[in-house]
Amino acid sequence: MEKWSLTALADGLLSKALSAPSGRGMRTFGGGRPHLPHQTMIALARGQRLDEHDNPGEATVQVLRGWVRVTAGDDATDGFPGQLLIVPGARHTLTAQEDAVVLLTNAKRPTRVMADALETDMTVSYQRQRRNGRRRWPVNASLP
Numbered sequence: 001m002e003k004w005s006l007t008a009l010a011d012g013l014l015s016k017a018l019s020a021p022s023g024r025g026m027r028t029f030g031g032g033r034p035h036l037p038h039q040t041m042i043a044l045a046r047g048q049r050l051d052e053h054d055n056p057g058e059a060t061v062q063v064l065r066g067w068v069r070v071t072a073g074d075d076a077t078d079g080f081p082g083q084l085l086i087v088p089g090a091r092h093t094l095t096a097q098e099d100a101v102v103l104l105t106n107a108k109r110p111t112r113v114m115a116d117a118l119e120t121d122m123t124v125s126y127q128r129q130r131r132n133g134r135r136r137w138p139v140n141a142s143l144p
Contacts, residue, residue, distance in 0.1 A: 004029065006041070010064045010101040013043035018099065023048040040104045044068075044096035052093045059087035059106040066100025 009027060016025035023045035028038060041064075042050070061070065063079040070077055070085055072092035079085045079102070087104075094102070 006064060006103065009041055010043070013041055014065060014099060014101050017043035017045050017048075038106045040106070041101065042094075042104055043101045044094075044099070046096055046098045046100075049093055049095035052091050054091055055087055055089050057107050059104060061085040061087055061094065062103040062105070064101045064103055067097040068100045068102055069095045069097055071095065 013025035013027060017023055025043040026040055028040045043065075044050075046066075061068070061079060061084070063081050063083050063085070065081060068079045068085075070079065070087065070092055072088040072090045075088070077085060078097070
């Protein structure tokens, strides 16, 4: 099990962003194949933005510091510390209205390859647990 201080990470990334030529700092946690959720902390200096891009799955943005604006077409919404923004399924941008840090949580839609890998990992995990005399069941799995 890992534990992270979001406050310390946000402070460090914002400091990095303010001194970087790009005006950005990023750090990704966990996720990766075959896991579906990915979390990325993004720090942006005032005026910096993530240019228009697609949403590869369902996503939320939790504002940790500053003020950001998410724009999708003609629709725009502002986010402030403590707010959770639901990212639209359409192409969108994220702009720092002032120095800001956000925590992006993204769950990419599973492809058949990802689903197969997840199923294989669960089967192997179950078999290993059973050999070791432990019986833990995956979430939503039916009991024998």
